[in-house]
Amino acid sequence: MRWPCPSPGACRPEGEQSLAALLGRLPLFRGLSAEAIGAIAALSAIIEVPRHTLLFGEGAPATALHVVLSGQIKVFSLTSDGRESIVEVFSPPSFFGVAAVLGDGRFPVHAEALYDATVIRVPREAMLDALSSQPLAALRTVGALARCRIALAAQIHQLETLSPLQRVAEFILALPGADAGTVTVRLPFNKETLAGRLGIRRESLSRVLARLKPLGVAVKGYDVSILDVAALRRAVRPGCGRVCAAAT
Amino acid sequence: MIAEALEASPLFALLPATDAVAFARPLHAPPQAVLLRRGEIPASVLLIRHGAVDLVAASPMGRLGPGEVVGLDALFSAEPLAFDAVAATAFEGVALDGAGLLAFLDARADILHAMIGILSEQLRDQIRQIADLKLHSCAERLAGFLATLTPAQRDAVVTLPCDKQRLARRLGMEPATLSRAFARLRALGVHAGRGARVVIEDVAALRRLTGGSDS
Numbered sequence: 001m002r003w004p005c006p007s008p009g010a011c012r013p014e015g016e017q018s019l020a021a022l023l024g025r026l027p028l029f030r031g032l033s034a035e036a037i038g039a040i041a042a043l044s045a046i047i048e049v050p051r052h053t054l055l056f057g058e059g060a061p062a063t064a065l066h067v068v069l070s071g072q073i074k075v076f077s078l079t080s081d082g083r084e085s086i087v088e089v090f091s092p093p094s095f096f097g098v099a100a101v102l103g104d105g106r107f108p109v110h111a112e113a114l115y116d117a118t119v120i121r122v123p124r125e126a127m128l129d130a131l132s133s134q135p136l137a138a139l140r141t142v143g144a145l146a147r148c149r150i151a152l153a154a155q156i157h158q159l160e161t162l163s164p165l166q167r168v169a170e171f172i173l174a175l176p177g178a179d180a181g182t183v184t185v186r187l188p189f190n191k192e193t194l195a196g197r198l199g200i201r202r203e204s205l206s207r208v209l210a211r212l213k214p215l216g217v218a219v220k221g222y223d224v225s226i227l228d229v230a231a232l233r234r235a236v237r238p239g240c241g242r243v244c245a246a247a248t
Numbered sequence: 249m250i251a252e253a254l255e256a257s258p259l260f261a262l263l264p265a266t267d268a269v270a271f272a273r274p275l276h277a278p279p280q281a282v283l284l285r286r287g288e289i290p291a292s293v294l295l296i297r298h299g300a301v302d303l304v305a306a307s308p309m310g311r312l313g314p315g316e317v318v319g320l321d322a323l324f325s326a327e328p329l330a331f332d333a334v335a336a337t338a339f340e341g342v343a344l345d346g347a348g349l350l351a352f353l354d355a356r357a358d359i360l361h362a363m364i365g366i367l368s369e370q371l372r373d374q375i376r377q378i379a380d381l382k383l384h385s386c387a388e389r390l391a392g393f394l395a396t397l398t399p400a401q402r403d404a405v406v407t408l409p410c411d412k413q414r415l416a417r418r419l420g421m422e423p424a425t426l427s428r429a430f431a432r433l434r435a436l437g438v439h440a441g442r443g444a445r446v447v448i449e450d451v452a453a454l455r456r457l458t459g460g461s462d463s
Contacts, residue, residue: 027325077379085379103368108375131361138360139353143324145367150321150331152374154303154310159381161422174306199382 019044022120026067026095028144029130029137036134043126048118049073055111055119062100062107064121068092071117072189075109076196086196088155089114089189098144101127114189164200168208169236171198172217172224180229187222249274253297253342257315258366260295260344262359263352271348277339283318284333289326290319291346294333298340303331311336323350384458386421387432392458393419394438400451408444 020041023029029037046069049055055066058077066073068090075096076086087109090096100107101124130137158167171194172178175185187194195205209219215235216227226232250272251265260268275294277283284290286305294301296316303309303318309331312318322329323346353360384392393415397406408415416426430440436457437449448454 027327030326077375079383083383085382087375087378087382099368099371102364103372108372109379131364135354135357135360138357138364139324139350142360142363142367143321143327145364145371146317146321147325148371149367149374150303150310152371152378153312153316155378156374156381157310159378196382 019046019120022069023067023122026093027147028095028098028140030140031136032130032134032140036130036137040122040126040130043129044120044122046118046120049113049116051113051116053113055113056097056107058107058110060107062097062103062105062124064123065095065097065101065127066111067095067120067122069118069120072114073111073117073119074114074193075111077109084196085199086193089193089197091188095144098127098141099148102131102141114193159199164198164204165208165211166236167198167200168194168205169212169215169217169232172212172226173229173233173236175224178226178229182225182227183229184223184225187219187224190222249297250342253295256297257295257317258370259317259320259363262362262366267352268344271345271352272342273345275339275341275343277335279335279337279339281335281339282332283335283339284329286330286332287328289322289328289346292343293317293319293323293346293349295342295344296339297342299338300336301339302334302336304334305331319346386419386425386429388458389419389421390426390429391433391436391438391454394433394446394448395451395454395458397446398448398451400448402450402452404448404451406446406448408446411444 020034020037023041023044024032024034024037029040032040049071051071055073056062069092071092073090073096074086075088075090076084078084088096096111097107105124127141131141158170162170172185175187177183177185189197191205192202195202198205200208209217212219215232217232218225250269254260254263254265254268254272275283283294283301284292294317296312296314296318298314301312301316301318303312318333319329321327380389394406397409398404410418412426413423416423419426421429430438433454436453438454439447439449
């Protein structure tokens with residue numbers, strides 16, 4: 001891994017207007033005045049983060065939140081003996097680091113580019129300025145943090161209640177395109193990362209994928225073929241009943 | 249009831265009950281009732297006092313319990329709710345009218361800023377919990393917990409501090425999974441009966457196990 005990522009100043013976009021437009025589309029800044037978004041953009045920068053580059057380390061000062069424009073960023077923690085626990089993989093258009101920036105000021109995890117990535121770096125000062133001058137910014141920030149909390153609560157619930165086979169199947173069923181009938185969907189990252197994201201070992205993932213074959217799931221590289229989405233859903237959610245059916 | 253419910257929620261304890269009663273009302277609903285609908289910006293934010301709420305999209309997303317808040321993310325982000333909120337059990341809680349809540353907070357930036365601090369802390373705890381859940385199997389988490397109940401290195405008899413249902417919840421697993429975790433630890437000389445007494449033949453072996461990982 002290389003450290004640090006490229007200097008923010010070296011990768012500034014040609015015009016701050018384009019950066020403002022990108023920021024204005026984020027739920028975090030939606031509805032803020034053009035002037036307020038322009039002020040945030042003026043302090044922000046687009047940076048390129050090559051694959052396997054550490055964006056920040058656990059315990060480092062949280063000086064900026066990051067918006068993923070392209071590529072993927074892996075957020076993870078490490079044990080003292082080097083084992084990795086992937087908390088989340090962020091793809092466009094998502095952002096992370098708000099809680100650390102506005103909380104105790106330290107990143108609780110490491111972040112590394114899983115593939116070449118482009119991110120917007122929004123400095124802490126820009127966030128604090130917006131919060132103090134724009135009541136709407138504080139409202140949107142609470143909304144964004146509440147959304148993160150729901151997503152993490154869902155992940156905790158899955159880890160606590162679902163077997164490894166169910167977790168893998170649910171992840172596949174949540175991929176874009178896994179709606180109905182016979183489909184082929186694409187894994188967003190390699191199997192090692194998938195195993196880490198789902199909290200199982202790489203060799204356990206292989207065993208789980210073998211057990212999914214009789215349920216009509218075949219994985220080749222990044223492609224996942226599902227023979228019958230509804231049948232897979234029924235097989236892995238035996239207790240779900242009509243609530244899930246109604247929501248599908 | 250409203251004041252008690254607000255006080256029990258880390259986030260909404262920030263709202264003065266004397267002000268909140270103007271836009272809050274008690275809400276009861278039977279199991280399976282759809283409390284908030286996916287695709288809509290909710291008219292109310294729900295605070296759970298008793299019971300549990302399932303978040304259901306194409307797949308079950310999770311379950312929230314007492315003290316938790318549903319709908320805040322969509323209302324404050326002005327984005328449609330990404331899930332149905334369905335009462336998993338009989339629901340008792342408080343519905344805070346969205347327009348009233350927003351109007352009140354419009355003049356109370358201090359409360360919004362305090363909410364940011366609390367949510368940030370809660371997120372940090374969740375991240376730690378996820379990292380721990382992914383690194384340690386159920387058996388390892390149980391072994392680590394049992395090892396904390398005694399300073400012994402070799403054999404010991406310990407007493408569980410709560411019933412097994414509560415212990416399962418504390419360790420982040422289902423009761424059936426806890427039973428399987430105890431069964432797995434039997435090979436390491438851990439013997440648990442129906443009661444709270446657990447015999448451990450080799451405490452050091454349990455401590456070593458917590459260094460491993462698999463789910």
